[in-house]
């Protein structure tokens with residue numbers, strides 16, 4: 216497969232995906248709209264090698280499959296690079312199909328978490344995807360583009376999947392990036408309307424503008440619900456100086472005031488985090504930041520240092536109030552250690568965000584009761600509850616489905632749909648309990664007052680709430696006016712699960 220060498224244009228795309236359900240688009244105003252950091256890393260790398268990259272963020276700008284395809288077709292790039300989360304596969308296939316029809320010579324390359332976990336099956340199913348990159352993408356993509364530019368032999372490129380007649384061929388893996396400092400900084404300059412248009416979920420940051428940084432890659436743990444196939448188990452990190460440089464660059468160039476570290480395991484090394492905090496303090500860098508941590512990696516002295524260095528919130532994967540379920544998830548933590556970590560964090564003056572999930576195998580009325588009790592008694596500031604989803608690539612996926620590929624659920628895998636129910640519980644019951652668990656936390660008077668204070672203190676949050684509220688009222692009004700009696704989903708917007716595969720990617724776009 217070769218490409219005319221007259222253009223070096225490559226367009227990177229984060230395809231559209233369903234946030235909650237059709238008709239609930241207004242929720243975008245309050246949910247997380249972070250840039251696709253992976254695409255920014257790739258764009259920076261290919262630019263360093265002479266290509267002309269650009270980035271399309273579908274979700275952030277509310278672009279449909281048609282909108283994205285039209286933009287790409289107008290620009291006639293040599294290459295298109297699409298990032299695939301499981302939830303975005305059908306949207307990506309729709310875009311790729313339109314591009315291939317209009318520009319058959321454009322090579323569509325895919326990569327991302329879904330490809331790392333289900334590459335061969337996905338390439339097999341979607342002929343619209345020409346070539347896939349497995350796992351970490353920077354070096355493999357550069358090698359691949361160089362090969363395509365001169366019509367070379369794809370078998371010699373490491374870390375890819377490609378078609379050879381009817382066969383899908385997978386080449387030997389590309390070695391993982393050992394020294395992250397060698398990578399160029401993410402190409403934030405290519406993001407349309409950065410940083411203004413990119414915001415974390417409401418109440419997750421004090422003051423914008425906000426940017427994300429992945430200060431390390433990899434996680435050695437194997438929590439059964441988690442898909443770690445992209446970066447694997449070896450933790451590799453930027454040096455504290457390189458992280459500090461990125462923070463300063465974001466502040467100086469874009470006026471960024473808050474950083475969200477999106478590492479799987481930001482606190483993997485106490486030494487590294489201590490050094491970063493000291494560097495921030497020594498240089499008087501005035502920025503706030505948030506990170507995620509396992510409960511067994513925090514200690515009071517480290518938390519106090521982090522607070523001084525600007526740490527504003529820590530997200531803990533608390534998951535449930537049941538030790539039995541924690542054990543089933545292969546989490547090392549227990550409810551007692553979670554309680555201790557959350558208390559220490561709150562004592563250090565850092566906000567705590569609890570990440571919970573409902574409906575994991577083994578969930579029952581008793582485990583739900585324990586979760587409700589747990590969330591009522593810990594000093595947690597914000598709670599995030601997702602509906603258990605067996606993502607391809609997670610160990611639990613294999614336990615539940617074996618080697619069967621359940622592509623019928625992919626478009627619903629956004630953590631907001633129960634696509635699977637534990638024994639003895641129906642999806643209706645889980646949905647009811649979902650509301651109850653959330654209510655158990657958010658109806659506490661101290662939580663209500665806390666949010667009221669936050670809203671008054673940071674008026675941008677109020678503005679976002681208002682936009683969301685107005686969007687909701689608008690959607691309701693439209694629904695009544697069109698005789699749908701307040702139901703937000705239009706009859707045409709059928710459940711994607713009910714559509715045949717051909718309809719999903721080719722149908723009424």
Ligand code: B12
Nearest residue numbers: 247251252253296297298300301326327348351352442477
């Ligand atoms: C930050 C984050 C988000 C942010 C930003 C998402 C984004 N578009 O980047 C927000 C909050 C919006 C988000 C939302 C969701 N997320 Co999220 N998210 C993450 C997190 C914590 C970090 C992502 C990141 O920036 N990594 C650093 C960059 C450098 O890595 P990367 O994006 O993977 O890119 C590298 C490779 O994948 C590859 N690559 C990626 N794309 C492409 C494309 C091409 C062409 C090539 C060649 C290579 C390539 O090369 C890149 C550089 O090495 C990851 C966990 C993780 N460790 O990655 C979960 C993770 C990616 N999210 C996940 C999920 C499920 C979701 C949601 C579906 C639901 C949810 N839980 O919120 C939505 C859907 C988002 C969407 N379609 O955009 C899962 C994905 C599992 C799966 N199989 O789909 C992960 C892996 C968490 C997990 N362990 O289960 N997420």
Ligand code: SF4
Nearest residue numbers: 434436437438441479
């Ligand atoms: S949940 Fe966190 S600690 Fe567990 S495997 Fe995933 S990234 Fe690692």
